[in-house]
Amino acid sequence: MSMGNRENWDSRLxxxxxAIGSAVGLGNIWRFPYIxxxxxxxxxxIPYIIALLTAGIPILILEFSLGHKSAKAAPKAFGFFNxxxxxxxxxxxxxxxxxxxxxxxxxxxxxxxxxxxFNLAWGNATDSYFFNxxxxxxxxxxxxxxxxxxIFWGLIGIWIWIYFSIIKGVKSVGKVVxxxxxxxxxxxxxxxxxGITLPGAMKGLSFLFTPNFAALKSPEVWINxxxxxxxxxxxxxxxxxxxxxxxxxxxxxVNNAFLIGFANSATSLLASIAIFSTLGYLSVQRGVPVSxxxxxxxxxxxxxxxxxxxxxxxxxxxxxxxxxxxxxxLGIDSAFSLVEAFxxxxxxxxxxxxxxxxxxxxxxxxxxxILFSTRSGLYWLDIFDHYLSVYGLLIIGVLETLFVGYxxxxxxxxxxxxxxxxxxxxxxxxAMIKYLIPAALIIILxxxxxxxxxxxxxxxxxxxxxxxxxxxxxxxxVAIVFSISRARRIKD
Ligand code: PHE
Numbered sequence: 001m002s003m004g005n006r007e008n009w010d011s012r013l014x015x016x017x018x019a020i021g022s023a024v025g026l027g028n029i030w031r032f033p034y035i036x037x038x039x040x041x042x043x044x045x046i047p048y049i050i051a052l053l054t055a056g057i058p059i060l061i062l063e064f065s066l067g068h069k070s071a072k073a074a075p076k077a078f079g080f081f082n083x084x085x086x087x088x089x090x091x092x093x094x095x096x097x098x099x100x101x102x103x104x105x106x107x108x109x110x111x112x113x114x115x116x117x118f119n120l121a122w123g124n125a126t127d128s129y130f131f132n133x134x135x136x137x138x139x140x141x142x143x144x145x146x147x148x149x150x151i152f153w154g155l156i157g158i159w160i161w162i163y164f165s166i167i168k169g170v171k172s173v174g175k176v177v178x179x180x181x182x183x184x185x186x187x188x189x190x191x192x193x194x195g196i197t198l199p200g201a202m203k204g205l206s207f208l209f210t211p212n213f214a215a216l217k218s219p220e221v222w223i224n225x226x227x228x229x230x231x232x233x234x235x236x237x238x239x240x241x242x243x244x245x246x247x248x249x250x251x252x253x254v255n256n257a258f259l260i261g262f263a264n265s266a267t268s269l270l271a272s273i274a275i276f277s278t279l280g281y282l283s284v285q286r287g288v289p290v291s292x293x294x295x296x297x298x299x300x301x302x303x304x305x306x307x308x309x310x311x312x313x314x315x316x317x318x319x320x321x322x323x324x325x326x327x328x329x330l331g332i333d334s335a336f337s338l339v340e341a342f343x344x345x346x347x348x349x350x351x352x353x354x355x356x357x358x359x360x361x362x363x364x365x366x367x368x369x370i371l372f373s374t375r376s377g378l379y380w381l382d383i384f385d386h387y388l389s390v391y392g393l394l395i396i397g398v399l400e401t402l403f404v405g406y407x408x409x410x411x412x413x414x415x416x417x418x419x420x421x422x423x424x425x426x427x428x429x430x431a432m433i434k435y436l437i438p439a440a441l442i443i444i445l446x447x448x449x450x451x452x453x454x455x456x457x458x459x460x461x462x463x464x465x466x467x468x469x470x471x472x473x474x475x476x477x478v479a480i481v482f483s484i485s486r487a488r489r490i491k492d
Contacts, residue, residue: 015247016256018333022239023264024184025334026106027232029327032268033275034300035228040291041207041276043215047225052265054440056229058432059397060257061425062404063235065417067244068253073344074238075483077245081408088399089238090479093342095392096237098471100338101365102381104162105372107331108154109134109302110324117309117320126306130299131378138375141383141464145375152373158335159362166336166343167355187326188270190319191308195277198311204280207290208272219447226397226444227390233264234334236393236400239341254421275300278308298382339365349482379460383468386457391445392472398441405434 036044070080074089112134116122122129131137138145195201215221230236244253276290282304283290294303309320343357350357372381404410410430418424456465 015243015251016259018337019234019240019243019256019260020263021333022234022243022337023232023260023334024267024330025232026103026110026327026331027228027334028264028268029184029188029271029330030106030298030301031231032228033272033304034296034298035224036208036272037275037279037291037300038296039218039221039224040212040215042210043212044221044225045209046211046213046216047222048228048265051222051226051229052261054432055226055397055437056233056235056265057257057261058429058437059230059235059400060233060240060261061254061417061429062400062413062433063240064244064247064253064257065413066404066408067241068247068251068420069413069416071245073242073245073348074341075345076348077238077241078403079483081403085403085407087479087483088396088403089241089345090482091476092236092238092396092400093345094475094479095388095396095472096239096338097342097361097365098384098392098475099231099237099388100335101368102372102384103331103335103338104158104365105151105155105369105377105381106298107158107328107335108151108373110327110331111154111157112150113302113306114321114324114328117317117324120306120310120316120320122306122310124310126310127294127299127303129306130302131295134302135378136375137378141376141379141460143376144371147370147374148377151377152370155369155373156366159366161332162336162339163358163362165332166340166358184326184330185267185270187322188267188274191274191305191323192270192277194312195274195281195308198277198281200281200284201277202280203283204276204278204290205273207280208276219444219451223390223394223444223448226441227393230393230397231389232268233261234337236396237338237341238345239337242341242344243337250420252421253417254423254425274308275304278304278311281311282307298378298385379464380468382458383460383464384471387468387472391469392475394441394445395472398438398445401433401437401441405430405438410434 036048066077066081067074070077072080074093075086076089078089079086113122122133134148135151136145136148196205234240244251279290279293282293286293294300305323306320309316309323312319339358339361343354343361346361347354347357371377372384374380404413410433414425414429456462
């Protein structure tokens with residue numbers, strides 16, 4: 001992926017697999033199930049599907065076309081159409097870079113669990129194991145309580161792995177994904193077979209699939225549905241722009257977007273079927289309603305998957321190991337795609353070696369990741385995720401669609417996409433990009449901000465939330481500085 005000499009993906013399949021590899025990640029296995037659980041299971045699915053169709057796939061087409069046409073990473077891709085808007089690209093990759101800081105911490109938990117799988121060290125009380133023995137969770141975000149060392153060492157291990165995975169550039173990305181895309185689906189199917197044959201499984205599944213129309217009145221459900229789609233499809237991060245910039249000239253854009261959109265959501269559903277059937281089982285065992293079985297929040301996956309693994313009739317350790325290896329391999333290609341988007345952008349700006357750039361990124365990310373490795377890390381993770389993944393991505397979504405809608409011209413991009421696609425998109429796409437998506441996102445954003453002023457997110461103190469929110473402002477300022485400083489340094 002050296003400058004001026006953009007390598008191409010080996011084949012169409014390699015690109016699809018790489019894009020799915022970026023999309024499918026902890027977002028499907030860890031994030032989707034807990035968000036769906038937190039916002040009411042079946043209540044969440046309708047907005048989620050609407051979000052996939054009304055924003056996910058159309059924006060995926062937009063990002064693929066932007067990246068492919070400009071053959072640049074995000075900031076320059078925006079700059080390619082209009083120099084004044086590079087900052088949108090920078091902001092997107094900076095938000096992605098901030099997300100990977102805690103994403104790597106979740107991978108570190110997974111790494112620890114992999115080690116624990118060899119003797120199922122989590123025991124039967126998987127809740128208390130996660131919150132007490134692993135996280136040593138403090139009572140409030142302000143009670144930082146010191147670093148939890150195993151998590152911190154795990155974090156370093158994960159960054160070494162990320163570093164070596166991306167160092168070779170896009171060619172190696174194409175190869176790694178063959179393993180990281182197919183293997184997870186097999187493991188998930190095995191977990192599902194175990195899950196749905198447990199007594200009570202149906203209770204959990206009906207919680208997941210029974211729609212609840214009353215919940216559609218809640219702005220939180222909508223904003224989380226849209227942001228889950230953004231997070232999970234890796235859109236709003238500048239990643240799909242960077243990936244598409246490596247596509248060979250004759251690549252199908254529309255087909256790929258639909259395929260990736262559906263394959264990704266299907267993976268989230270598979271993971272949830274495994275999780276919710278187990279929640280049904282636990283609800284029967286514990287005599288509590290499904291909605292109350294475990295604490296809803298980012299810990300769900302780490303409480304529930306070990307519980308499924310405990311319930312395997314044989315070779316539990318083996319399934320445990322396979323599951324956590326899978327989780328890690330899924331996470332790694334997402335993590336390096338996040339770093340990749342930022343580092344390709346940074347390399348177009350600063351001419352240093354790729355290795356040095358990635359090294360600097362890794363060191364900074366480890367230092368900043370310390371906050372999430374403390375005893376209060378889970379709270380901070382939740383707060384930062386709320387501002388970056390929920391607000392940050394949707395704001396980028398608005399900017400991106402307005403940019404294409406009013407600066408680039410959606411028709412131009414649509415014609416470009418259609419020229420290289422088996423089946424084509426119509427004028428409806430222009431209307432979505434110009435009016436429907438930005439309007440819907442703005443309404444959802446305002447509706448939520450209004451609600452949150454009255455009722456602070458997650459019951460956290462306003463001070464803690466302010467710190468979380470400041471990350472959006474900091475990334476925005478840095479984005480502006482980066483885009484301006486570039487224009488002064490090199491005339492292009
Ligand atoms: N889409 C990935 C996931 O679902 C996360 C991710 C986001 C990866 C953004 C890359 C970029 O886990």
